[in-house]
Amino acid sequence: MITFELDGTEVSVTDDSGSLLDALREQLGCRSPKDGCSPQGQCGCCTVLVDGAPRVSCVTPARRVAGRSVTTVDGLDPALRDRLVEAFVDNGASQCGFCTPGILVRLAALADRRGDPGETAVRSALLAHLCRCTGWHSIVEAACSALGSAPVPARASARDPLLAAWRAALEGPAFQSSGPPTVLGRGGFADDTAPPDALVAVPGSDGSPVVAPTLAEARARSAKVQGRNSTVALRHPLAVPEGEWALTLRTTWVEPAYLEPDASWCGPGGRPASALANGGAFGGKRRSAVGPLARRLADEHGRAVRVLFSREHAVRHGPKRPPIAAGVRADGSGVLRVARTEQTFGLDVFRARVAAVAPGLVVEPVDVAGPPVSSDLRGAGWVEATVLLAVLGARAEGRGGPDTPIEVTGPSGGRARARVAADGAVRVEVFAGEILDAVTLRSYCLGAVHQALGWVWSEGIAVDEAGEVHDLTIRSFGILAARDTPSVEVAMQASDKWPVNGSDAVFAATAAAAWLAGGLGQDWPTQRGRRSPPSARSAP
Ligand code: FES
Numbered sequence: 001m002i003t004f005e006l007d008g009t010e011v012s013v014t015d016d017s018g019s020l021l022d023a024l025r026e027q028l029g030c031r032s033p034k035d036g037c038s039p040q041g042q043c044g045c046c047t048v049l050v051d052g053a054p055r056v057s058c059v060t061p062a063r064r065v066a067g068r069s070v071t072t073v074d075g076l077d078p079a080l081r082d083r084l085v086e087a088f089v090d091n092g093a094s095q096c097g098f099c100t101p102g103i104l105v106r107l108a109a110l111a112d113r114r115g116d117p118g119e120t121a122v123r124s125a126l127l128a129h130l131c132r133c134t135g136w137h138s139i140v141e142a143a144c145s146a147l148g149s150a151p152v153p154a155r156a157s158a159r160d161p162l163l164a165a166w167r168a169a170l171e172g173p174a175f176q177s178s179g180p181p182t183v184l185g186r187g188g189f190a191d192d193t194a195p196p197d198a199l200v201a202v203p204g205s206d207g208s209p210v211v212a213p214t215l216a217e218a219r220a221r222s223a224k225v226q227g228r229n230s231t232v233a234l235r236h237p238l239a240v241p242e243g244e245w246a247l248t249l250r251t252t253w254v255e256p257a258y259l260e261p262d263a264s265w266c267g268p269g270g271r272p273a274s275a276l277a278n279g280g281a282f283g284g285k286r287r288s289a290v291g292p293l294a295r296r297l298a299d300e301h302g303r304a305v306r307v308l309f310s311r312e313h314a315v316r317h318g319p320k321r322p323p324i325a326a327g328v329r330a331d332g333s334g335v336l337r338v339a340r341t342e343q344t345f346g347l348d349v350f351r352a353r354v355a356a357v358a359p360g361l362v363v364e365p366v367d368v369a370g371p372p373v374s375s376d377l378r379g380a381g382w383v384e385a386t387v388l389l390a391v392l393g394a395r396a397e398g399r400g401g402p403d404t405p406i407e408v409t410g411p412s413g414g415r416a417r418a419r420v421a422a423d424g425a426v427r428v429e430v431f432a433g434e435i436l437d438a439v440t441l442r443s444y445c446l447g448a449v450h451q452a453l454g455w456v457w458s459e460g461i462a463v464d465e466a467g468e469v470h471d472l473t474i475r476s477f478g479i480l481a482a483r484d485t486p487s488v489e490v491a492m493q494a495s496d497k498w499p500v501n502g503s504d505a506v507f508a509a510t511a512a513a514a515w516l517a518g519g520l521g522q523d524w525p526t527q528r529g530r531r532s533p534p535s536a537r538s539a540p
Pocket residue numbers: 034035036037038040041042043044045046047056057058059
């Protein structure tokens with residue numbers, strides 16, 4: 001047995017040579033530290049304090065904490081925790097909330113070391129974390145507000161949670177609560193709500209599920225070797241068609257990179273727990289296999305079964321944004337090639353979206369070996385066609401380079417105008433009907449800007465010609481870190497019109513503006529040196 005103090009109480013766990021994260025979640029039922037990438041140790045979702053110092057618990061052997069003190073978000077000083085939670089709610093710094101408990105623990109350690117750490121120290125501390133939803137600014141603002149000397153403005157009480165949830169549902173698009181329970185890691189994630197005696201299923205080395213009484217046993221029996229960072233270069237699987245084009249673009253495989261790996265559980269004859277408990281995962285989990293698999297296994301075994309994908313499995317088998325290669329003439333006509341793999345979802349939808357905004361662009365599917373691709377991912381097809389036409393339009397008007405305003409209208413009528421400066425700074429205006437909740441709309445727009453900049457500048461995963469995915473760790477996707485995210489201003493136009501999605505238009509407008517600002521390099525990502533995401537300082 002290993003004995004240690006957890007949030008002020010002495011506890012003991014069996015020494016099974018496992019990680020501290022597994023001891024906390026599996027043996028002690030402590031669900032606030034999250035498993036976003038174990039055993040990669042790269043996302044920060046599992047961060048706890050060991051004797052007051054932040055530690056990534058998925059790579060900390062449980063043995064190492066024998067006789068020591070472990071603190072999760074639940075055991076933080078209540079006054080500090082309340083201050084952090086209030087600031088996160090006030091600033092919209094938590095969307096799905098999966099990354100948030102680990103970030104709060106890290107910030108609490110920062111608060112203990114200095115009076116007012118300042119923004120630079122906050123951004124440095126956040127380097128140990130990844131957040132896919134928020135785009136960092138709201139997190140930095142919340143942290144500075146909670147840890148700084150300025151009082152936290154009490155805005156939360158002035159906000160209507162129903163209107164906030166309505167706005168989140170428009171932007172997600174899925175139900176999402178960002179109140180205090182979510183910030184504390186209680187967003188209802190499927191793997192947190194599974195019965196403690198449920199069997200556990202993980203994918204085996206051949207992809208078929210391995211079922212065992214405990215997660216440790218299931219993993220051991222699956223005999224899987226976890227993915228590592230690769231040195232394989234990014235590849236653009238499609239060639240631009242021959243022709244005299246005014247504009248060409250190639251994109252590569254892009255991982256949706258939602259932080260909560262697919263999970264579900266189900267009892268016999270029951271309804272599987274949703275893999276989308278608190279957010280839409282950018283469309284990436286819409287067809288996730290975990291729910292139906294949990295139901296099937298529960299029926300087969302006659303008892304509840306948890307199904308859990310590892311990060312590595314989600315990357316290998318989850319859907320990617322389909323790579324494209326396009327050539328467009330000045331009149332907007334041309335060819336847009338799109339990758340079609342063995343598992344391609346929604347090609348008709350992709351084609352229809354392109355036709356709706358760019359009727360002169362012929363969509364040409366090209367069969368390639370690769371992971372699943374899906375039109376479910378954030379406006380796939382519409383965004384690519386919109387970016388091409390918006391850039392073409394700007395050039396036709398003699399506009400280009402940094403600070404060129406790009407305006408687009410989204411499929412639901414939301415509009416956005418974006419410009420990207422030479423230093424990477426972004427200014428966005430959004431028209432999304434009645435704002436409903438300004439904090440929520442702004443948070444989603446900041447997240448959309450962050451994702452668009454990453455797509456254009458740095459994101460992609462290496463997939464070889466045989467279709468094998470090589471970048472299996474979450475840090476290898478090229479997601480912009482807090483320190484590399486440029487300043488972003490979001491202006492929301494008040495309106496009494498019916499509320500509509502605004503962040504998808506922000507996503508497309510920002511991508512187009514960033515591409516123009518960077519000189520229209522033919523291949524996205526435009527700036528990625530392997531292993532070193534671009535920084536705002538080196539932005540074009
Ligand atoms: S789960 Fe530990 S760092 Fe990602």
